[in-house]
Amino acid sequence: MGLLTPTILLDPGLIDAVGFQNDDAPTTLFEITAPEEDGPDPFVPDSPFVPSGSWSSADPFNYNAAVDWAKNSFGFTSTTDIKGRLNLAAANFLSENGRWPTFTELVQGTNVVGYLQTLASGTPLLPPMFRVDGRVWVNDPLTGPQVLSEGILNQDPGLIDQLLESGALNNSGVISEQFINVPAWSTPEIQQILASLSPVRRSGGGGRRGGGGGGRTQLVFDRDQLVRQASDFHRELLFEDPTGVEAVVDEYMNEANSFWMTEGGQKDFQTFLLGRLEATSRYKELYRNKPDFMSAPEYLNQFIGTVGRFGLSSDTTRGLVETGARFNISQAALAERTERTRENRLRTQGTFSQKFANQLNQLGALGR
Amino acid sequence: MPDPFKCDGCHSGDWADFDHFCDVLDVQTHELAQAFAAWLGGKIGWDGEYGEVA
Numbered sequence: 001m002g003l004l005t006p007t008i009l010l011d012p013g014l015i016d017a018v019g020f021q022n023d024d025a026p027t028t029l030f031e032i033t034a035p036e037e038d039g040p041d042p043f044v045p046d047s048p049f050v051p052s053g054s055w056s057s058a059d060p061f062n063y064n065a066a067v068d069w070a071k072n073s074f075g076f077t078s079t080t081d082i083k084g085r086l087n088l089a090a091a092n093f094l095s096e097n098g099r100w101p102t103f104t105e106l107v108q109g110t111n112v113v114g115y116l117q118t119l120a121s122g123t124p125l126l127p128p129m130f131r132v133d134g135r136v137w138v139n140d141p142l143t144g145p146q147v148l149s150e151g152i153l154n155q156d157p158g159l160i161d162q163l164l165e166s167g168a169l170n171n172s173g174v175i176s177e178q179f180i181n182v183p184a185w186s187t188p189e190i191q192q193i194l195a196s197l198s199p200v201r202r203s204g205g206g207g208r209r210g211g212g213g214g215g216r217t218q219l220v221f222d223r224d225q226l227v228r229q230a231s232d233f234h235r236e237l238l239f240e241d242p243t244g245v246e247a248v249v250d251e252y253m254n255e256a257n258s259f260w261m262t263e264g265g266q267k268d269f270q271t272f273l274l275g276r277l278e279a280t281s282r283y284k285e286l287y288r289n290k291p292d293f294m295s296a297p298e299y300l301n302q303f304i305g306t307v308g309r310f311g312l313s314s315d316t317t318r319g320l321v322e323t324g325a326r327f328n329i330s331q332a333a334l335a336e337r338t339e340r341t342r343e344n345r346l347r348t349q350g351t352f353s354q355k356f357a358n359q360l361n362q363l364g365a366l367g368r
Numbered sequence: 369m370p371d372p373f374k375c376d377g378c379h380s381g382d383w384a385d386f387d388h389f390c391d392v393l394d395v396q397t398h399e400l401a402q403a404f405a406a407w408l409g410g411k412i413g414w415d416g417e418y419g420e421v422a
Contacts (some may be wrong), residue, residue, distance in 0.1 A: 316383075316384045319385035326386070
């Protein structure tokens with residue numbers, strides 16, 4: 001406990017000067033869902049160790065289990081980020097129980113989840129005190145930022161020491177100028193800052209992610225690029241010109257945004273498109289005889305290769321390729337069928353006048 | 369019964385699409401195998417016999 005009392009600190013004039021507010025505005029800057037507790041891990045035996053050193057060195061088995069859990073649950077990519085917090089939570093357990101915790105005890109019997117949530121939020125890298133939309137926040141690197149209020153000061157006398165250490169208070173017991181001049185951001189700004197500071201991995205491509213909670217910004221898409229990509233994918237798989245692509249893209253953008261805001265994940269565009277195309281009657285017809293070991297493009301390309309080398313009109317080529325795919329006709333049989341087409345015969349076996357007319361037609365096509 | 373020889377068929381008269389071949393020639397389910405063999409052989413026509421592509 002420091003030399004100052006909350007009564008001195010909370011002089012109304014000073015409160016106004018630094019932006020104290022007592023309305024019902026949000027008092028958290030981030031939301032990270034705690035992992036669901038599935039109960040004790042059956043693969044991790046309860047094996048409390050005799051205390052010595054840090055938990056990570058004293059009980060590496062349970063420590064490593066906790067590291068894996070933290071990485072999987074929160075998305076941490078570095079063990080360094082989480083080691084200190086796991087050890088601290090275990091040390092807290094040790095001081096209360098006289099022994100190191102098991103993995104289950106650590107997760108369920110300590111506040112390690114809160115420690116890791118704070119770390120994942122990125123707030124430990126923020127300054128010890130800052131303002132957001134005029135509201136003053138005191139930032140504890142372990143437990144996260146809290147709005148500075150009379151209630152917090154009364155409930156947490158140690159905070160006064162922390163304010164002294166941070167320079168927010170001076171030794172005369174009044175709020176220093178530094179308190180007023182702490183960094184100030186708007187809510188969108190702090191959310192962007194937190195998004196860049198957080199050590200947890202993010203899904204990539206196509207969008208950006210805010211800090212969390214209701215203030216998350218929407219994903220940003222290049223709609224034209226998605227329309228082009230969807231059109232190409234449609235042609236590649238269904239061997240026809242697409243219709244209604246823009247509506248499908250709009251639907252994807254809505255679903256992707258909804259998925260991102262509720263689940264925090266990225267919805268893959270190609271997977272979404274494939275699902276839509278697979279549901280069409282044309283896809284089912286074209287690929288009904290496709291072997292499981294082949295992808296749809298691989299399957300179709302073999303027929304395109306067989307028919308395409310004859311250089312027939314696109315109309316005839318399409319008909320033969322589609323029929324080849326529908327019935328999974330052997331390449332030899334399809335090639336023979338293609339060779340027998342009227343178009344091919346005219347080009348290769350016609351009279352001299354027919355060949356000449358055909359060549360003229362080709363020249364005409366080139367000249368267009 | 370449509371007369372196949374009065375129809376140019378699909379795809380430049382080549383009946384390249386077997387489904388169209390069956391539609392125009394009114395191929396019945398029990399005739400599909402025979403019709404498919406004819407289609408693969410590059411023949412057109414229906415009504416008990418196939419005609420060669422012109």
